[in-house]
Amino acid sequence: TSCDAAHHSENEFFARHQRFSMDRSPLQFGLCRHHPDQRYDSVCLQCKELLCQVCNKVGPHASREHAKHTLISTMEAFCEAMDGTSKSDAA
Numbered sequence: 001t002s003c004d005a006a007h008h009s010e011n012e013f014f015a016r017h018q019r020f021s022m023d024r025s026p027l028q029f030g031l032c033r034h035h036p037d038q039r040y041d042s043v044c045l046q047c048k049e050l051l052c053q054v055c056n057k058v059g060p061h062a063s064r065e066h067a068k069h070t071l072i073s074t075m076e077a078f079c080e081a082m083d084g085t086s087k088s089d090a091a
Contacts, residue, residue, distance in 0.1 A: 029074050034059050043077040045070040 029040040029050055038052035044061060046069045055061045056071070072080075 040074055042071045042073055045072065050074070 032038045032040055032050075032052035032055060035052050035054040038054050040050040040052055042051045042056065043049070044051060044066070047061070047066070049061070051061050051071070052059075061069075
């Protein structure tokens with residue numbers, strides 16, 4: 001692509017950068033089933049659930065029982081899955 005030619009080939013660091021098509025990006029997680037106008041932006045490692053900002057603030061994941069759960073961004077979850085270092089895989 002033109003982005004690839006313009007940026008990823010311009011220096012040695014970017015040339016070694018592993019690239020993925022957009023259909024494999026964190027945006028592929030889609031829209032929240034509870035709040036369809038919100039995109040998923042985090043993952044609860046204990047519940048193994050995708051969450052949006054509304055879920056975390058006032059939705060199903062905002063209760064006290066979930067307060068101490070570990071959340072990571074969908075970007076972090078995606079990167080860990082691609083690297084094979086996903087914390088949820090160890091659970």
